Amino acid sequence: MSGVSLVGVSKSYGSVKALDHVSIDVCPGELLALLGPSGCGKTTLLRCVAGLERPDKGNVEIGQRDMTLVPTRDRPIGMVFQSYALFPNLTVRKNISFPLEVRRRPRKEIDERVDELLDLVRLSEQAERYPKQISGGQAQRCALGRALAANPEVLLLDEPLSALDALVRGRLRDEIRRIQQRVGITAIYVTHDQSEAMAIADRVAVMNHGRVEQIARPDEIYDMPATQFAATFVGSRNAVELDVRNGRVAIPGAFDIPAPEGTGSRAIAFFRPEDVRVSGPATSNGREAVGMPARVELKVFLGSTTRLHLVGQNGAGPISLYSDLPSHSAREIDEGALVHVEIDPALVQAFPL
Amino acid sequence: MAVDAATSRPPATELLGARRAGEATLSRVAKSLFFGAALFYLCVPMVAVLIYSFSTRWTANVLPDGYTLEWWQQTLSNPRIQSAFSTSVMLATLTAIIDIAVVVPAAYWSRVRNPHIRPVVELAAAIPFALPYIVIAFGLMQFSGIAAPQYQGTFALLVAGHAAIAFPFVYWAVDGAMAAAGIERLSETAEACGASPFQIVRRIVIPNISPGLVTGGLLSFAASFGEFAMAQIIGRSLDTVPLWSAEMIRSYSDTAGSYNRLAVVTLLTFLLLFALSAVVVYWNRGQTVRLLPGAGAARTGDGR
Numbered sequence A: 001m002s003g004v005s006l007v008g009v010s011k012s013y014g015s016v017k018a019l020d021h022v023s024i025d026v027c028p029g030e031l032l033a034l035l036g037p038s039g040c041g042k043t044t045l046l047r048c049v050a051g052l053e054r055p056d057k058g059n060v061e062i063g064q065r066d067m068t069l070v071p072t073r074d075r076p077i078g079m080v081f082q083s084y085a086l087f088p089n090l091t092v093r094k095n096i097s098f099p100l101e102v103r104r105r106p107r108k109e110i111d112e113r114v115d116e117l118l119d120l121v122r123l124s125e126q127a128e129r130y131p132k133q134i135s136g137g138q139a140q141r142c143a144l145g146r147a148l149a150a151n152p153e154v155l156l157l158d159e160p161l162s163a164l165d166a167l168v169r170g171r172l173r174d175e176i177r178r179i180q181q182r183v184g185i186t187a188i189y190v191t192h193d194q195s196e197a198m199a200i201a202d203r204v205a206v207m208n209h210g211r212v213e214q215i216a217r218p219d220e221i222y223d224m225p226a227t228q229f230a231a232t233f234v235g236s237r238n239a240v241e242l243d244v245r246n247g248r249v250a251i252p253g254a255f256d257i258p259a260p261e262g263t264g265s266r267a268i269a270f271f272r273p274e275d276v277r278v279s280g281p282a283t284s285n286g287r288e289a290v291g292m293p294a295r296v297e298l299k300v301f302l303g304s305t306t307r308l309h310l311v312g313q314n315g316a317g318p319i320s321l322y323s324d325l326p327s328h329s330a331r332e333i334d335e336g337a338l339v340h341v342e343i344d345p346a347l348v349q350a351f352p353l
Numbered sequence B: 001m002a003v004d005a006a007t008s009r010p011p012a013t014e015l016l017g018a019r020r021a022g023e024a025t026l027s028r029v030a031k032s033l034f035f036g037a038a039l040f041y042l043c044v045p046m047v048a049v050l051i052y053s054f055s056t057r058w059t060a061n062v063l064p065d066g067y068t069l070e071w072w073q074q075t076l077s078n079p080r081i082q083s084a085f086s087t088s089v090m091l092a093t094l095t096a097i098i099d100i101a102v103v104v105p106a107a108y109w110s111r112v113r114n115p116h117i118r119p120v121v122e123l124a125a126a127i128p129f130a131l132p133y134i135v136i137a138f139g140l141m142q143f144s145g146i147a148a149p150q151y152q153g154t155f156a157l158l159v160a161g162h163a164a165i166a167f168p169f170v171y172w173a174v175d176g177a178m179a180a181a182g183i184e185r186l187s188e189t190a191e192a193c194g195a196s197p198f199q200i201v202r203r204i205v206i207p208n209i210s211p212g213l214v215t216g217g218l219l220s221f222a223a224s225f226g227e228f229a230m231a232q233i234i235g236r237s238l239d240t241v242p243l244w245s246a247e248m249i250r251s252y253s254d255t256a257g258s259y260n261r262l263a264v265v266t267l268l269t270f271l272l273l274f275a276l277s278a279v280v281v282y283w284n285r286g287q288t289v290r291l292l293p294g295a296g297a298a299r300t301g302d303g304r
């Protein structure tokens, strides 16, 4: 098994820096998800690995071998594109056998391998159909089979599910993962859907403006985004802009943490809705409630959880934030009620503004 | 009777006319009226020629004085006409083959590998439309006189000339078919599958643009078959159908039946091209042939 390394890869289109000094190591057998908003350079990066684009600077290595100048067809890669790029003039079987036929493998070997692949991607029954005659999900499975046909060392997938509807997407995502693990192939998976990235990847690389902002395991990215961008892009978070006072960032009553390095007069604090602790409506029995007082503006039932839209009063002005509670504990809280809000300081991250 | 215009253009016009009518949102009646009028307009000259080819004498009256098969027999057994026909068919076939062989790789290259040269290729594909053929023919003759005098007046030079003026028909048809098929994407996919450029063109490009190939081939065949100006300047010693027809017209001798034989030849030409068009329509059934540059470009912007 071989990994993939990008070393200081840059690529510009005119004045647009699609990739800006990107260095990534994909370990052998690993599935790395490239996650980022539209136009951040994910496709460009993938195309550089495939050799469909030539980097302006930097090197691409596959399994320790420098591939920067190797033409696409000599690279040990298989590729699945966003929209079904099946050959319309070939049947499912012929599409899958194409990489083997252009390599002039013996007929018998081709037939055996294609049967095996048809089985792997569960298309044996559709083998003689043309691309026009199969569904979108089947088309992408066929594309996957074709990408794996010649036993490549690296599998490249560019938003393979984005043209499919939600139900098929989830199923096929898990299937791609299953197949990738069964084959044990190194894979790079481009997506702009964070839940897809989290669900499928061993590690996620968060990209923005042609740079890699963070590479980490999905749970690490989820819990501890390294940059402000990663924090906003991954998961839904509360983002509160606050003044810095005496080197500390705080919502009085709710949390109080040291300001991050390099902070000026303002900072932005991120925390997850599920980490916002809400203590029930302030009671008049004299017991001192802890936390920042806040009013429930809106209560949205989401099934297992309920989301509260809160407006807190901390003296300096109203602060809007969300809280997600298990639905059963939100039952007693009504819209308009006054509650108290607290956040574990260890779960708050602040970045300079 | 303008032989070359009448023989080479109707098939193409008819294809377009039919499609236009299909697209129109006119009411049924208006549609059939329009279609009927178009059909009438296209058919009357051919019907007149048909009747003339069977008539003994047709001068003063609405209909001919009498009918005969003589002209058809004479024409079909005339060795000179036979040889003109076979020369023209050879010429047009070679022209179409050469143009396809040159244009497919060139269009593929300019579309997929080096989009920078597209403006140059497109300009080259517009020049034969902009310059009168006679000017091009003269230029070619002058040039060959300097560069290769031994080829002057030969069949080979005429083939080269026809290939030069007919290639835009193939280019636009092929280029449109490539746009419609999304060749850039298919080509990249094939490359990622490990295919060489030759394998890509043979196994992926050609099968997916066959409607454009057939259409382009027919158009260039027709253009070459009916071409007169260049044939007259370059291939004076040769006998093509248009050259023979022009001679018949010039040698005004209606009594000898040369106009009737001309009508027969015109009809034969029409039938030949019509049969080829029918093949094209059959081949392309169910597919939209895009002859216009840039058609289908909306499909190329995916994935980014």
Ligand SMILES: Nc1ncnc2c1ncn2[C@@H]1O[C@H](COP(=O)(O)OP(=O)(O)OP(=O)(O)O)[C@@H](O)[C@H]1O
Residues within 6 Å of the ligand: A013, A016, A017, A018, A036, A037, A038, A039, A040, A041, A042, A043, A044, A045, A192, B303, B304
């Ligand atoms: N061939 C090209 N010519 C000019 N600019 C390009 C080209 N390809 C990409 N770009 C630009 O480079 C940047 C990165 O593009 P890229 O396709 O890699 O984004 P992406 O992350 O894949 O986006 P998406 O999620 O929308 O697919 C964009 O700003 C894009 O406009």
Ligand SMILES: [Mg+2]
Residues within 6 Å of the ligand: A042, A043, A044, A158, B303, B304
């Ligand atoms: Mg993309």
